[in-house]
Amino acid sequence: MDAVVSSEVGVDPGLRRDDEASRGDAALRFITCGSVDDGKSTLIGRLLVDSKAVLQDQLAGVHRAGAVDLALLTDGLSAEREQGITIDVAYRYFASPRRKFVIGDTPGHVQYTRNMVTAASGADAAVVLVDATKLQWRDAQPALLPQTRRHALLVDLLRVPSIVFAINKLDAVEDPALAYRHIAGALAAFSHAAGIQPRAVVPLSALQGFNVVQPAAGWAGYVGPSLLQLLETLPATTAEADQGFAFPVQWVEKFSESAETAQGRRVFWGRVATGTVQPGDAVRVMPSGQAAVVAQVLDAVRRPTRGIAGHSAGIVLDREVDISRGDWLLAHDAPAAVREVTGTVAWLDDEPLVAGRTYWALHGHRWVKARVQRVVHQLDVQTLAEQEAEALPPNGIGVVKLVLQEPLATRPFAKARVPGSLVLVDTATHRTSGALLVR
Known part of the structure; x- marks a missing residue:
């Protein structure tokens, strides 16, 4: 071969x-x-x-x-x-x-x-x-x-x-x-x-x-x-196009008034996390909650296209809305953002995870403060039993509950990878401390 x-x-x-x-x-x-x-x-x-x-x-x-x-x-x-x-x-x-x-x-x-x-x-x-x-x-x-x-x-x-x-x-x-x-x-x-x-x-x-x-x-x-x-026979990961539209804004590009491509409006670039988007779709901005309609969807060379999960795109709205890096564009009927999140965490820091500690949480491109309210349980990798715990040791796996400083539009990780995952970062050392998968 x-x-x-x-x-x-x-x-x-x-x-x-x-x-x-x-x-x-x-x-x-x-x-x-x-x-x-x-x-x-x-x-x-x-x-x-x-x-x-x-x-x-x-x-x-x-x-x-x-x-x-x-x-x-x-x-x-x-x-x-x-x-x-x-x-x-x-x-x-x-x-x-x-x-x-x-x-x-x-x-x-x-x-x-x-x-x-x-x-x-x-x-x-x-x-x-x-x-x-x-x-x-x-x-x-x-x-x-x-x-x-x-x-x-x-x-x-x-x-x-x-x-x-x-x-x-x-x-x-x-x-x-x-x-x-x-x-x-x-x-x-x-x-x-x-x-x-x-x-x-x-x-x-x-x-x-x-x-x-x-x-x-x-x-x-x-x-x-x-x-x-x-x-050679294994499938590649399937894009989550069947879920509701979710788009983390990575970069905001300002065009001049003479630019025909975006009719003088700003273009919001990123990668479609879930669902699809096309001109005429009603969207909601997170966290502001403002509503708008998609005027154009552009590809990498600014040709009109249809945004599909897993593909990069530039989105132009029908009116000017205050949007910056870290904001999300969501389907108009998307579930409400939440301030409390429960998820499975893979703890990667050298210091244990304990209740009461505060970390930076990265969701898409948005940073918010997250406080560990409690450790629900720890998974014993030998017996696979769920054990009561007050802390998670380095390289431990368990379930924790977080309280967020600002609401996030999370979804269960089992349905949507990007909206359903958060990265926890130590506020002092800036080390990546854990990966949390929303339940």
């Missing part, structure tokens, strides 16, 4: 999504995640090498201790190469004859969970790796590592459409078939208890290349597609 090097190397993963989606051949954006040293970087290196997406001079430059180290194809930071770990998210691009791919290599260390969450928030699929050599694979139900559970729970909470479990390093165990069967059973039990519906559980060896690009028929007792063949 030969491939060509993608021409998109060096381009930010979000820049071409609109054009690809309009053509119907969107690249699959997937991440690799899991615990420390499960082979995530090596797997991506193997995908790139076996699909012939790596030049010979690149391959010649990734040696460690006299041997080729595939992990170095993604671990490019000096600190990563010195310590042999992944710290930040590294994106790589390649294409098979059937599809283009954008890969995000995420770190497995607990302290870098925030980087993994950032990458997962824009992914179409997640490959959760499981290192067979770290588990008691001879047991009928081997215990999974905490970080494996945590990453699987997080990608499911973030509504990543497709989750694939990949059991790695089976070439290093005595009985690959038995190990695959027992670990796959443990993953199935965990998925059932957590409400996760994985697409597949694939056995592989990233180091040797078994079942990564080409299928290894019958190896480890598995008969099915290779990992790459499976990825």
Whole structure:
């Protein structure tokens, strides 16, 4: 299965999504995640090498201790190469004859969970790796590592459409078939208890290349597609065009009176979060509550168009309304904004989340102060039980209730990703502290 090097190397993963989606051949954006040293970087290196997406001079430059180290194809930071770990998210691009791919290599260390969450928030699929050599694979139900559970729970909470479990390093165990069967059973039990519906559980060896690009028929007792063949069939994230219109204003552009395109009015630029918009639609401005009618919808080169969820657009209203960056344009019948929000939070700060603390909350492009009223409960990643808690520890997952300084037009994250998500930022250190998903 030969491939060509993608021409998109060096381009930010979000820049071409609109054009690809309009053509119907969107690249699959997937991440690799899991615990420390499960082979995530090596797997991506193997995908790139076996699909012939790596030049010979690149391959010649990734040696460690006299041997080729595939992990170095993604671990490019000096600190990563010195310590042999992944710290930040590294994106790589390649294409098979059937599809283009954008890969995000995420770190497995607990302290870098925030980087993994950032990458997962824009992914179409997640490959959760499981290192067979770290588990008691001879047991009928081997215990999974905490970080494996945590990453699987997080990608499911973030509504990543497709989750694939990949059991790695089976070439290093005595009985690959038995190990695959027992670990796959443990993953199935965990998925059932957590409400996760994985697409597949694939056995592989990233180091040797078994079942990564080409299928290894019958190896480890598995008969099915290779990992790459499976990825080629996974769907890209569907735009939420069936929801009510919501548009976070990112930039306000003032045209001169002589400009014919916008009839001298301001143009409000951004990306349609949900729904659709076209001239004649009645909209409401949040937080002012003012009403207006859409006069024009423009594309990137100011041609008249129809705004669709997931696409960037410029919106011109029929009259002048005081709107600035951070405001939202909503459907005229959108639900009222709220001052209290309850949501599932992935806590990413080094300091615990405690009731009474105040944070900055980013909703779209709008910043408001948010006070933690209470911690409803914490999720035990081992037992999946909801436990009473007064605080959330670093990398904890739980449910909290926030009181907002100003009302926000939030929606349940299960229905609308952008209106249903908030980023919590420490007011003193300006660190990203948590990701909250509205319930």
